Amino acid sequence: MKIGFIGYGKMGRDIFRLFFDKLTEAEYVIYDICGNEEQHTEELLKELNKALKRRKLSLGEYEEKKHIFRFTNDLNDFADCNMVIEAIYEDMAAKKDIFAKLEAIVSPMCLLLTNTSSLDIAEIFSDMKIKDRCYGLHFFYPVKLTGFVEMNILPETSGLYITGVTPLIFSLDKRPITFTGNYHIYLNQILACMVSHAIKLTEEYNVSPAELNKAVEGIFSVAGPFDVLNSVGLGLMAGSPDNFRIERNKALLAYGCEKMNGWLSEGCPKETGAFLEFAGEKLPDTGNNADNAKLSMIALILNETVNAMEDSGIKSVLCDAIQDTLGLEKTQAEYYSEFGAEAIFAELDRLHEKYGYGSYEHREKNIWDRYFS
Numbered sequence: 001m002k003i004g005f006i007g008y009g010k011m012g013r014d015i016f017r018l019f020f021d022k023l024t025e026a027e028y029v030i031y032d033i034c035g036n037e038e039q040h041t042e043e044l045l046k047e048l049n050k051a052l053k054r055r056k057l058s059l060g061e062y063e064e065k066k067h068i069f070r071f072t073n074d075l076n077d078f079a080d081c082n083m084v085i086e087a088i089y090e091d092m093a094a095k096k097d098i099f100a101k102l103e104a105i106v107s108p109m110c111l112l113l114t115n116t117s118s119l120d121i122a123e124i125f126s127d128m129k130i131k132d133r134c135y136g137l138h139f140f141y142p143v144k145l146t147g148f149v150e151m152n153i154l155p156e157t158s159g160l161y162i163t164g165v166t167p168l169i170f171s172l173d174k175r176p177i178t179f180t181g182n183y184h185i186y187l188n189q190i191l192a193c194m195v196s197h198a199i200k201l202t203e204e205y206n207v208s209p210a211e212l213n214k215a216v217e218g219i220f221s222v223a224g225p226f227d228v229l230n231s232v233g234l235g236l237m238a239g240s241p242d243n244f245r246i247e248r249n250k251a252l253l254a255y256g257c258e259k260m261n262g263w264l265s266e267g268c269p270k271e272t273g274a275f276l277e278f279a280g281e282k283l284p285d286t287g288n289n290a291d292n293a294k295l296s297m298i299a300l301i302l303n304e305t306v307n308a309m310e311d312s313g314i315k316s317v318l319c320d321a322i323q324d325t326l327g328l329e330k331t332q333a334e335y336y337s338e339f340g341a342e343a344i345f346a347e348l349d350r351l352h353e354k355y356g357y358g359s360y361e362h363r364e365k366n367i368w369d370r371y372f373s
Contacts, residue, residue: 001026004084006098008032008040008071010272011115012087014143020069022172024061028069029077033088037071044069079105083165085137087115090236095124103128111161113137117188118236118243121152131156137165138185139174140325141231147324149174152184177321182245183312187325189244189253190304191228193359194326195237196256197300198225200355202283205290209279215290216297221329225297226276234260235270248307248358255357292347298335299347303362305332306371310363319371336372341365 003026005016016030032040045066052062070077075098078084084106086098099112106112112134114124125134136152149169153162162178169176179186202212213224229237238260241253264270268278305322309315319332328335336344345362352360362368 001083002029002081003027004029004031004078004081006031006033006084006086006102007088008034008036009087009089011139011141011143014141015085015087015115015139018139018143018172020065023168024064024068026068029081030069030071031073031075031078032071035073037073041071075101075105078102078110079107081106081110083111083113085113085115090116090118090239092119092123095119096127099125099134100127103130109133111165115139117185118239120243121184122154125154132158133161135161136184138188140187147175148177148187148321150185150187151176151178153178153180155180175317175321177314177317179312179314183308185244186246186308186312187321189246189249190301190308190322191325192237192241192244192253192256193249193304194297194301195225195229196252196259197297197359199256199259200252201290201293201296205293206286206288207290207293208283208285209276211285211288211290212293215293219294219297219301219329219335220327222327226279229260230275231272233270233272234264234268234275238264238270246311248361249304250358251355252357252359295339295343295347296351298339299344299351300359301326301328302332302336302344302368302372303348304359306363306368309371310367315371333372336368341368 003019005012005028008016008030016028019026020028048057048062048065051057052059057065084102086095088094088098095114095116102112108130110133114121114136115138116124116136117138121136125131128134131154135154135157136150138150138152140146140148151162151165166176198212202209207215209226213226216224223231238257241250241257244253263278266282268275305319309318312318323331345365348360348362
């Protein structure tokens with residue numbers, strides 16, 4: 001199998017390295033839109049040399065890996081690829097242009113996949129002549145640590161191209177989860193809801209992002225909501241809420257988007273790793289109490305989990321994927337037992353009455369019990 005990668009930024013590089021490290025029976029072509037192919041080739045060869053010297057690779061593995069990749073600045077080198085994964089920056093026109101050029105080069109059977117984390121996948125492929133081999137294959141950051149890959153399928157996508165990629169995802173030590181329609185890129189949507197809810201809680205309790213992170217410690221195994229915002233960056237997180245199409249979450253996401261764009265206008269850099277430093281200067285600690293924030297955060301996460309499972313028709317695997325994506329310390333069922341339905345529903349009712357967001361409307365207890373009891 002010959003696999004092409006377009007884009008060698010943070011995500012593109014990590015996706016390629018996942019394939020390169022896990023799959024030895026494939027060839028790779030990598031197109032770096034910045035034109036640093038010679039530099040990247042030299043860097044990867046140096047890494048392989050180090051791995052050989054440290055005996056992390058055998059001589060045979062070293063010789064094999066040296067010859068299965070090629071960086072290029074010519075899209076024509078993708079002509080005999082079986083699959084191409086695009087992971088450039090989030091710009092609709094740029095992505096559409098790349099795929100239009102690719103369609104004229106690759107075979108009609110070559111899969112064309114986008115790793116977009118926010119854009120309308122149907123629109124990305126809207127001008128393609130052959131759409132049955134097109135869909136979204138969305139990896140999460142950090143690529144090596146997250147356990148799921150979203151397969152965001154279009155109505156035109158052939159089942160043949162779905163079932164063919166599924167075992168490939170498992171071979172990368174990931175689990176596939178399939179979304180359609182308004183649920184495209186759903187796991188990013190619940191992540192954005194969690195961050196927007198955290199922003200709302202800083203306002204409600206008049207605390208800093210750092211204090212809110214501390215208040216919800218114990219829910220998240222690795223990173224709190226503002227650590228997530230910091231690692232993703234405001235440039236991506238503050239994108240239009242219209243990119244997510246589930247109606248119940250639009251108001252909460254619009255609120256979060258407005259606040260984040262406000263921070264951008266106040267001088268917060270859009271790049272990754274910049275928000276917490278900005279917040280330390282512009283949004284200092286207040287010393288106020290936010291003890292109830294943990295219940296409020298759990299209520300939002302469990303409520304969205306139930307709503308998504310009911311509406312999407314995806315059950316246990318979606319529950320697992322949400323736990324993995326948000327980095328929850330415990331399962332949703334364990335949190336439901338720990339905090340109790342009465343307290344959770346009371347908090348959701350309070351939030352909905354106060355703010356009116358659809359994200360806080362909840363279903364009946366018997367539905368929650370079906371999933372969590």
